[in-house]
Amino acid sequence: MLNIALPKGRLGDKVYELLDSIGYHCRSIYEDSRKLVFENPETGVRYLLVKPSDVAIYVAHGAADVGIVGKDILEESRPDVYELLDLNIGKCRMAVAAKADYEEDTSRTLRVATKFENIAKRYYADLNRDIEIIHLNGSIELAPILGLSDVIVDIVESGNTLRENNLKVVTEFMPISARLIANKSSFKFKNQIICEMTEKLSSITAL
Ligand code: PRP
Secondary structure, three states, rough: EEEEEEEEOHHHHHHHHHHHOOOOOOOOHHHOOOOOOEEEOOOEEEEEEEEEHHHHHHOOOOOOOHHHHHEEHHHHOOOEEEEEEEOOOOOEEEEEEEEEEOOOOOOOOOOEOOOHHHHHHHHHHHOOOOOOEOOOOOOOOOHOOOOOOOEEEEEEEEHHHHHHOOOEEEEEEEEEOOEEEEOHHHHHOOOOHHHHHHHHHHHHHHH
């Protein structure tokens, strides 16, 4: 059995459709919305539905052989896994954003609200800019509106969340998309099936 960690939600649904289309189907996945493990002995796949930010943890620890995860999460946590393929879906950008009337004042420490603490720290370290991180877990856009931070470092996809909250993009600095990752020892011991899956996925997701 190949254990595949799928991110729960929209991205996972898209990824499952891709895998289904290249032969790794498991129809029961559509049946019970509270079940977290689905397997199909015929196709040899077992799907594990996990929180998107946990996919790399399951794969790094070998609880899943492969998984699909956003580049943002890989950059944030830098897990010890192989990154095999860019699936060219789930595309968005990591950006610095602020209130529409924001002006940079380099004489002050910049207060940065984000859930991507490591990405933000690395980005500002490269710019030699002193920052204070305010770690939030969601609704990051609220922080500058309430004066909790000067800027946010967050994902921008359509830009609607920023627009609807009167915020603007200051800089976009990292393109993001979904990646296929593999556990290092699974890649060795289940090499044939993992490479086969990677090649099939690659042929349908190429730019
Ligand atoms: C993400 C991100 C932004 C939003 C961007 O939030 O943090 O808030 O999507 O998308 P848009 O540019 O298309 O509006 P998510 O929906 O993951 O919820 P969160 O607030 O819990 O982070």
